Amino acid sequence: MAVRRNKRITVVILVGVFLVLAVCFVLRTKQGSLWPAARIELDSGYHEVMGTFARAVVVAMDKETAQKCTRAALEQIEMVDDLMSDYKQDSQISRVNRDAFKQPVKVDKDTFEVLQKSIEFSALSGGAFDVTVGPLVDLWRCAAEANSAPTEAELQRAHATVGYEKLILDANDLTVRFSVEAMRLDLGAIAKGYAIDKAVAAMQTAGAIGGMVDIGGDIRCFGAPPPGKDRWLIGLQDPGKTGDLLGAAEPLLVLKLTNAAIATSGDYRRFALIQGKKYSHIIDVGTGGAGSELSSVTIISGSATDADALATAVSVMGARKGLALIEKLPRTEAILIPSPRHKFFKTSGAEKYIEY
Ligand code: AMP
Ligand code: MG
Numbered sequence: 050m051a052v053r054r055n056k057r058i059t060v061v062i063l064v065g066v067f068l069v070l071a072v073c074f075v076l077r078t079k080q081g082s083l084w085p086a087a088r089i090e091l092d093s094g095y096h097e098v099m100g101t102f103a104r105a106v107v108v109a110m111d112k113e114t115a116q117k118c119t120r121a122a123l124e125q126i127e128m129v130d131d132l133m134s135d136y137k138q139d140s141q142i143s144r145v146n147r148d149a150f151k152q153p154v155k156v157d158k159d160t161f162e163v164l165q166k167s168i169e170f171s172a173l174s175g176g177a178f179d180v181t182v183g184p185l186v187d188l189w190r191c192a193a194e195a196n197s198a199p200t201e202a203e204l205q206r207a208h209a210t211v212g213y214e215k216l217i218l219d220a221n222d223l224t225v226r227f228s229v230e231a232m233r234l235d236l237g238a239i240a241k242g243y244a245i246d247k248a249v250a251a252m253q254t255a256g257a258i259g260g261m262v263d264i265g266g267d268i269r270c271f272g273a274p275p276p277g278k279d280r281w282l283i284g285l286q287d288p289g290k291t292g293d294l295l296g297a298a299e300p301l302l303v304l305k306l307t308n309a310a311i312a313t314s315g316d317y318r319r320f321a322l323i324q325g326k327k328y329s330h331i332i333d334v335g336t337g338g339a340g341s342e343l344s345s346v347t348i349i350s351g352s353a354t355d356a357d358a359l360a361t362a363v364s365v366m367g368a369r370k371g372l373a374l375i376e377k378l379p380r381t382e383a384i385l386i387p388s389p390r391h392k393f394f395k396t397s398g399a400e401k402y403i404e405y
Contacts, residue, residue, distance in 0.1 A: 092105075093107075101264060108272065118260065122248035128247070133243075167239055177363075178238065181212055188203055193323055245353035249262055249271055288301075302393075304349070346364045
């Protein structure tokens with residue numbers, strides 16, 4: 050009898066606690082004050098880096114912490130660029146591109162981690178995502194400068210030096226090796242996402258209670274939104290209305306993000322014109338061709354690295370295969386805008402991120 054009475058008392062207490070918590074939650078949500086009212090916001094403004102513009106917005110409890118956070122975020126982005134740019138002759142990736150066929154090249158932990166992740170995404174996407182795409186990127190860049198599409202022979206020659214299975218990583222001594230001469234890595238499809246994740250981690254360590262990092266339109270938000278707001282809202286650009294370089298055009302959709310990242314790949318802002326025909330900067334490694342049936346691919350994920358790599362992968366895979374891949378991945382959604390524009394496809398869970 051006593052046991053049954055104790056049980057009843059426990060149930061009554063639990064129900065009581067639950068009701069109190071539920072009332073508190075409703076009240077706080079109504080007031081929009083889940084976050085400390087005294088928080089402040091600091092915007093770093095746009096900085097030119099990684100061939101684009103980067104910006105960190107910090108939410109913190111005081112100005113000094115906020116300044117420390119924006120500095121830490123921008124330092125991390127510069128650090129990733131210094132390691133992984135293939136434009137900077139003294140970057141680790143440039144060194145790998147010069148020497149990795151002759152001998153294994155030692156790289157640091159961050160570069161190695163990005164290469165490991167790259168191989169994972171190559172396998173996951175059936176080779177649609179491939180950071181060994183460098184020779185094909187160079188070929189199409191030269192073709193654009195000469196205003197003449199590459200010949201079949203040129204495409205075949207470049208193709209022979211491309212393929213993630215030709216990239217050999219040794220996790221014991223953090224070295225990278227090429228199994229074929231004239232290979233070239235290009236981390237343009239993943240390094241921005243990785244830099245965003247590093248910047249967010251640095252801001253959190255430095256004391257931010259919330260923030261947003263934007264590199265070239267790839268964005269991750271976390272924690273407390275700016276004062277006066279109850280969530281982070283991010284505009285998704287309409288590929289039909291490109292606006293200026295910083296994307297200041299009317300958005301097609303506004304997304305609400307909580308501790309999530311978005312990355313967009315597409316041919317609407319970066320492309321080459323060869324004899325009046327538009328070619329995407331994203332290359333289908335299978336065919337060597339530059340182009341995509343999709344104008345814009347946006348991926349929402351917990352990690353900016355993953356979102357960045359997957360956005361490029363889905364651009365190559367196309368709508369049908371791309372949506373099927375993203376549907377399989379946990380906590381990952383896609384919004385695809387096919388050419389020519391306007392109607393969009395999305396994965397089954399994407400709706401919850403759409404504010405309007
Ligand atoms: P994103 O804007 O993230 O889609 O990255 C595009 C950049 O990644 C291009 O400018 C190339 O430097 C590189 N790239 C092109 N095609 C591929 C591909 N199939 N896989 C990985 N990287 C690629
Ligand atoms: Mg990408």
